Amino acid sequence: MIRLLQEFLRFLRQEKKWWLVPLVVILLLLGLAILFSSSSAVAPFLYPFL
Amino acid sequence: MRRILGISAFYHDSAAALLVDGRIVAASQEERFSRRKNDARFPKRAIAACLAEAGIGVGDIDAVVFHEKPILKFSRTLETFLALAPHGMKAFARTLPSWLGEKLDVRKAVASGLPGLRPDVAHLFTGHHEAHAASAFLPSPFERAAILTVDGVGEWATTVIARGDGARIEPLEELRFPHSLGLLYSAFTAYCGFRVNSGEYKLMGLAPYGEPVFADRIREHVIELRPDGSFRLDLSCFDFLADDYLTNDRFHRLFGGPPRTPEASLDQRHMDLARSIQSVTEEALFGLVRRAHERTGERNLCLAGGVALNCVANGRLLREGPFERLWIQPAAGDAGGALGAALAAWHATTERGGAGAPRSAIQPDAMSSALLGPAWSDEEAAAALQVHQARFERLDDATLLERTATALDSGKVVGWVQGRMEFGPRALGNRSILGDPRSPAMQSVMNLKVKFRESFRPFAPVVLAERAHEYFDLDAASPYMLLVAQVAESQQRPVNPTATGLARLKQLRSTLPAVTHVDGSARIQTVTADSNPRLHALLSAFESRTGCPVLINTSFNVRGEPVVASPDDAYRCFINSGIDILVVGNLWMERSEQPHTSLPGTFEALPD
Numbered sequence: 001m002i003r004l005l006q007e008f009l010r011f012l013r014q015e016k017k018w019w020l021v022p023l024v025v026i027l028l029l030l031g032l033a034i035l036f037s038s039s040s041a042v043a044p045f046l047y048p049f050l
Numbered sequence: 051m052r053r054i055l056g057i058s059a060f061y062h063d064s065a066a067a068l069l070v071d072g073r074i075v076a077a078s079q080e081e082r083f084s085r086r087k088n089d090a091r092f093p094k095r096a097i098a099a100c101l102a103e104a105g106i107g108v109g110d111i112d113a114v115v116f117h118e119k120p121i122l123k124f125s126r127t128l129e130t131f132l133a134l135a136p137h138g139m140k141a142f143a144r145t146l147p148s149w150l151g152e153k154l155d156v157r158k159a160v161a162s163g164l165p166g167l168r169p170d171v172a173h174l175f176t177g178h179h180e181a182h183a184a185s186a187f188l189p190s191p192f193e194r195a196a197i198l199t200v201d202g203v204g205e206w207a208t209t210v211i212a213r214g215d216g217a218r219i220e221p222l223e224e225l226r227f228p229h230s231l232g233l234l235y236s237a238f239t240a241y242c243g244f245r246v247n248s249g250e251y252k253l254m255g256l257a258p259y260g261e262p263v264f265a266d267r268i269r270e271h272v273i274e275l276r277p278d279g280s281f282r283l284d285l286s287c288f289d290f291l292a293d294d295y296l297t298n299d300r301f302h303r304l305f306g307g308p309p310r311t312p313e314a315s316l317d318q319r320h321m322d323l324a325r326s327i328q329s330v331t332e333e334a335l336f337g338l339v340r341r342a343h344e345r346t347g348e349r350n351l352c353l354a355g356g357v358a359l360n361c362v363a364n365g366r367l368l369r370e371g372p373f374e375r376l377w378i379q380p381a382a383g384d385a386g387g388a389l390g391a392a393l394a395a396w397h398a399t400t401e402r403g404g405a406g407a408p409r410s411a412i413q414p415d416a417m418s419s420a421l422l423g424p425a426w427s428d429e430e431a432a433a434a435l436q437v438h439q440a441r442f443e444r445l446d447d448a449t450l451l452e453r454t455a456t457a458l459d460s461g462k463v464v465g466w467v468q469g470r471m472e473f474g475p476r477a478l479g480n481r482s483i484l485g486d487p488r489s490p491a492m493q494s495v496m497n498l499k500v501k502f503r504e505s506f507r508p509f510a511p512v513v514l515a516e517r518a519h520e521y522f523d524l525d526a527a528s529p530y531m532l533l534v535a536q537v538a539e540s541q542q543r544p545v546n547p548t549a550t551g552l553a554r555l556k557q558l559r560s561t562l563p564a565v566t567h568v569d570g571s572a573r574i575q576t577v578t579a580d581s582n583p584r585l586h587a588l589l590s591a592f593e594s595r596t597g598c599p600v601l602i603n604t605s606f607n608v609r610g611e612p613v614v615a616s617p618d619d620a621y622r623c624f625i626n627s628g629i630d631i632l633v634v635g636n637l638w639m640e641r642s643e644q645p646h647t648s649l650p651g652t653f654e655a656l657p658d
Contacts, residue, residue, distance in 0.1 A: 004121075004155050011121050020128055027146070 051112045051172065051405040055100070056392030057093060057160070058117040058181070058384050060153045062247045064093040065385035065473075067422075068100035069392045072407050074189065076103035077422040077473040079385045082615040085653035088248050089612075092152065092163040093388075099424045108166035115395040116156050117387030118178035122205035124154050126227060130291055138291065174403050176391045178204020179224070179355070182379075185390030186354035187214035188397060188409060189416035190377040196346040198338055201355035201383075202232035202247075211342045214352065217397035217409035222345050228291055229282050231334050232357050234273060237288060237296040238327040242320045243310030246296065247356075254362055255507045257328040258569035259551055260321030264305060265329045271304055273330060279341030281334055316506070318551050332363045336371070343372040350375045354390070358382040358532075359475065361573050365534035368526060380420040380530035381474035389473075419581045420530060421480055423471025423615065428635040431467075431617035435634070438621055441643045445636055447587075454633055455591035458486050458601065462630040463500050465606055467620045468584045472613070476531045477605035478575060479512060479585035481613050481620075483629060485564065485602035487511055492564035492602060493555075499628035503609045506552055508573070511565035512603035514589050515576040521562065521600055522574050531575040531603075537566050564602050575603060610655035618652075625649045 012018055056067040059080075067077035076099065081087050083095035101107060127149065131142045152159035157173050176184070182199035197212040197219065208230035211223045236246045239253045269275060274282045285291065287301040302308050306319055335357070342351065351373035358364065359382050368376045379386050398404025426434070428444065435442055445453065454464055464484045472478045483500060485492050487509075497505050510531055513521055518528075524535040537560045545557040560566040567573075579586045593599040605613045606620060608627050614620040617634045624632040624639070625646045632639040 001155065001158070003157070008121055011125065015125075017125065017129075020125065020132075023128055023132060027150070 051395070053104070053106060053111050054113045054115060054392045054395050054405070055097065055111050056115045056117065056181075056388040056390070056395070057097070058387035058391070059092050059159075060090055060148070061384060062088045062090050063383055063385040064090050064096070065381070065388040066093045066096040066100050067389035067392045067473075068104055069396055070104055070106075072396050072405075074389065074393075074416060074418065074422060076100035076424075077381070077389050078424070078471065079473070079612075081612040082423065082471060085612055085619070087610060087612045087653070092159055094163050097164065103424060108164050109168055111164075111167060111171055113172040113174055113395055114160050114164070114167070115174040115176060115391040116160075117176060117181040117384070117391040119175045119205055120154050120156050123178075124149055126206055130227075134291055172403060174391075174395050176394045177207070178387065179207045179210040180219070180221075180394055181387040181390035182354040182382075183210060183212050183214070183219050183221070183352075183390070184394035184397075185379045185381070185386040186352035186358075186377070187212075187219060188217070188390070188393040189379070189412075190214075190350075190352045191411050191413050191415045192350040192352065192375070192377065193411045194348055195350035195352045195377070196342040196348040196373065197352045197354075198342050199353070199355040200231050200335070200338065200357035202236060203227045203230050208232060209338060209355075211338070211345055213346045213348065217407065219394075223341070225280055228285060228288070231281070231331060232355065233288075233290060233296070234283060235327060235331055235357065235360075237290070237301070238323060240296045241301070241305065241309045242323055243312045243314060243316075245312075250356070251359065252504070252507065253324045254328060254360055255567075256316065256321055256324040257362070258325070258567050258571070259506065259554060260318065260323070260325035262326045262329040263322045264326035267304060268326055268330045272301075273334065275330075275334055275337055279337035279339075281337070316504075316552075321551060328360075328362060331357070331360065332366055335360075335363050335367065339367055339371050339373070349373060350377070352377050352379070354379040354382045354386060356383045361532045362534045362571070364532055365571075368533060369535075376526070377415065378530065378532045380417060380472075380476065380478075380532065382532075383475065385474065414527065414529070414581075420473050420476075420478060421470040421582070422473040425470040426617050426635070428637060431634045431637055434617040435621055435637065435639075437618070438649065439645050440621055440639060441645065442637045442639045445638050447636065450633065450636055450638060451587055451591040453638065454588055454631070455595050457631050458484060458592055459596050461486060461489055461492070463496060463628065465620060465624050465629045465632040466588075467606065467614065467617065467632075467634040471615055474530070476575075477603065477613050478529070478531065479577065479582050479603060481606045481615070482512075482603050483606050484588075485509070485604075487562040487565040487600050487602045488596070488598055490558055490563045495628075496564070496602065496604065501604065501608050501627070506555060508567040509565050509602045509604050510573040510575060511562060511600045512575040512577055512585065512589065514586065514593065514599040515578045515581075517593075517599040518574065518576045522572060524574055524576075527578075528574045528576045529578075529581050531573055534571050534573050536570050537562065537572050542566075542570055562598075562600055565600070611651070611653045622649045622651055626651060
């Protein structure tokens with residue numbers, strides 16, 4: 001995953017597509033929320049926000 | 051880097067291809083093993099089959115090459131979403147989970163799909179059209195050629211013109227998403243009620259029943275064909291940017307109604323639409339081919355990409371195009387991307403991470419007649435058949451050929467499973483259903499009773515290459531059934547010219563009625579003793595008996611089923627369909643002697 005992110009950043013730099021960053025960050029946060037919401041320990045804290 | 055595994059996956063027709071020291075050792079589509087048509091999942095079964103063919107394990111692989119660049123493709127998805135937001139939110143939300151999984155992190159998908167891969171294995175990625183171009187040129191018989199790849203979309207490119215010289219492929223021009231000939235053809239496929247990425251050849255088969263009455267409307271409102279060979283779609287007719295539906299209300303108003311539902315009847319309007327889009331597609335392809343000729347000045351042309359499976363257009367390009375010779379990758383769709391990716395890595399320079407190998411063109415090509423899948427010995431087949439208590443005889447070659455030719459001559463339908471399975475969408479005589487093309491009833495019998503599919507679809511002839519010119523107006527070899535040509539005038543019969551639509555189907559229009567389409571054309575496969583000795587021998591036996599060197603050759607499957615791979619698949623399909631005789635290697639089976647009238651199928655039926 002780290003390597004993929006590094007590659008994605010390299011791609012954004014090469015192609016000068018920094019304007020995609022906000023969308024990618026939102027997607028990452030969304031992805032993390034989905035990931036953590038499936039783990040019972042964190043779920044109670046996340047459910048109110050989802 | 052000696053052993054290179056090419057992979058295409060996650061969209062449609064996932065596949066694997068294996069090179070050992072630059073030689074194409076094996077290639078297969080996942081659908082043949084998973085029994086799910088157009089299977090897009092990681093091709094672990096196809097990979098296992100390729101490795102088994104080479105006698106190596108996962109740990110022996112030196113490089114894994116994926117057929118496209120996921121980050122670029124993801125970026126296109128994001129940019130398209132941003133350009134259209136908030137329109138298209140639902141479709142974006144539907145596709146996002148798959149992107150956040152295996153589609154984007156292909157290395158992870160490869161590692162989990164291939165346990166045992168060495169940590170030092172090279173992970174490489176080619177561009178989608180780079181893989182298509184490599185699959186078109188690198189196995190071709192040409193030292194130099196122009197290359198044209200046309201499909202729905204890869205990362206951004208939808209159409210690429212390139213030049214191939216030795217081992218080098220130089221991209222020259224490209225057209226970009228959303229302006230796509232493949233997506234345009236798919237839009238009409240969906241509009242006429244057929245499944246996208248699989249029903250396009252049905253639309254092509256329907257075209258000769260219609261007239262191109264909508265062609266002007268398509269040129270005027272849907273696609274602008276420019277003098278330089280490029281084209282632009284009018285995006286106000288489509289929804290594919292923002293939704294799963296390809297066409298919108300404007301499109302439906304233009305062409306006289308809502309989309310046809312899959313099982314609704316086909317009327318003259320659908321036939322006219324099919325003919326019209328076929329006509330415009332050919333015109334667009336001619337523009338591209340002329341441009342490729344201008345840019346490269348080459349005498350040879352190599353084609354790949356899903357649009358290159360349009361064999362009607364291919365036949366015209368060969369007859370009327372500016373190029374002298376044409377070679378089309380038999381797995382021209384995305385499955386062939388696996389092979390192209392592996393070949394691209396083998397020949398790419400070391401600076402790009404490739405092996406930097408030189409290339410010499412091989413005659414007639416480097417595809418081994420596209421027979422690149424697994425084979426089963428008679429002993430293995432017998433063991434698989436005994437599980438079903440199948441009743442079979444083992445015959446020597448001469449008896450087998452004589453008996454099969456006799457059965458075909460008496461109107462029997464024969465399932466024919468021999469040697470290595472084909473790579474690509476066509477059955478080329480190793481996983482085929484064969485029949486007598488002289489029989490006027492055979493097209494209807496095979497469509498409705500054997501394959502359970504629509505009666506309008508024509509069958510393809512397979513012919514001894516040395517006698518092809520007597521039956522068809524075709525000067526070139528067509529080993530991969532990718533060229534359509536007219537049945538020779540000497541074989542044609544006069545028909546009532548006033549008949550229209552499906553009424554034309556019943557007319558006897560040649561000495562080979564079962565393989566002659568309503569416009570007098572045929573999708574031809576030529577066979578030589580070198581390309582497929584067993585099939586050549588069978589055709590020769592049929593010719594000795596009947597004087598006719600032609601057979602019907604259709605894929606060994608029923609509607610919605612992938613082509614059979616194993617003897618087990620073949621036996622189940624034989625029992626569940628109307629096939630009279632099954633031949634697997636040298637094993638002979640007759641329907642009337644079998645203990646079953648039906649067997650559970652192993653495939654997931656999908657509309658074809």
